[in-house]
Amino acid sequence: MAGLSRIKHRVVLAPNLGLTATYGTARAVEIPLYQDSTGIDGNGTRWNGVLESVVINYTTAAGIASILSFLSRDAAGDAGLTPSVTTSVIAGTTTTNSGCIRVDYNLTLALNQTSLWLFLRTNAATCTVSSVEFTWRE
Amino acid sequence: MPGTSLIYHRVPNTTTLNLTTTNAVARSYAVNLNASQPGVLGNTNFRAFLNTITINFTTLVTAASVVVTVCKDAAGDQPIGAFTITLQTGVTTATSGGGSVKLDIGTYLTSPTVYYFFRTNAGTLTLTNCETTWTE
Numbered sequence: 205m206a207g208l209s210r211i212k213h214r215v216v217l218a219p220n221l222g223l224t225a226t227y228g229t230a231r232a233v234e235i236p237l238y239q240d241s242t243g244i245d246g247n248g249t250r251w252n253g254v255l256e257s258v259v260i261n262y263t264t265a266a267g268i269a270s271i272l273s274f275l276s277r278d279a280a281g282d283a284g285l286t287p288s289v290t291t292s293v294i295a296g297t298t299t300t301n302s303g304c305i306r307v308d309y310n311l312t313l314a315l316n317q318t319s320l321w322l323f324l325r326t327n328a329a330t331c332t333v334s335s336v337e338f339t340w341r342e
Numbered sequence: 343m344p345g346t347s348l349i350y351h352r353v354p355n356t357t358t359l360n361l362t363t364t365n366a367v368a369r370s371y372a373v374n375l376n377a378s379q380p381g382v383l384g385n386t387n388f389r390a391f392l393n394t395i396t397i398n399f400t401t402l403v404t405a406a407s408v409v410v411t412v413c414k415d416a417a418g419d420q421p422i423g424a425f426t427i428t429l430q431t432g433v434t435t436a437t438s439g440g441g442s443v444k445l446d447i448g449t450y451l452t453s454p455t456v457y458y459f460f461r462t463n464a465g466t467l468t469l470t471n472c473e474t475t476w477t478e
Contacts, residue, residue: 227433228433229433229434232433250352252348252350252352253350274430276430276433276440277398277440280432280433280434280435281432281433281434282432282433282434282435282438282439283398283432283438283439283440284429284430284431284432284439284440284441285396285430285440285441285442286430286441286442287428287429287430287441288430310444311394311442311444312350312393312394312444312475312477313393313394313396313442313475314350314351314352314473314475315352315473316352316354323433342348
């Protein structure tokens, strides 16, 4: 019996982005969805797939309890794709001012674009986003 | 072992609608789901999986969500589901924004055209774009 596996993709970024308690265009990360698959035919202007999840690692946290995020179609953050969600942070064990969050989407989309923008803010105070790993499948 | 991907379809609609808190024929779209593949044999029916609706809006006043009711008829009397889109307002223009909702409906319809009726939970907005994603 033929396998029916789904082809997975991962977008890995190291934005070194300082977050505050407000959304702003300076605190957004562009997600180039074809980062690991630039040779796919026809991927110049469109993207089809299932947005799975994003894992965000942070450092130098100063009193944050959660990180808020949403996806936008544009860099200005004025064409929201997902609503803002609040995700409690998982703090590090040996370095407690570091940690991560994971946001699940499972959103099937056919888009007329190849990048999305991830907007981020804290519930309060500051941290630095050290890495963003975005997963999607065909 | 080879992977098997889905076949995706995107159905855009850029007709502008001024939404209020009530459904009405004047605030509905006819959506031809086979618009992206008009030459496919046998597409007088629609057998597929409706995945997602995304919207964009401007001139938001008060509204926090939009309910889209998917119907089989233009009068809006044969609904097959109602879905709430939580709105995300813009970062640089707070009266603009967008949102999305998962439908996850497997369908076997006798027509490829369905009708979307939109209303807000409160207040008003102008719907500027609506896109449907479905998969075979």
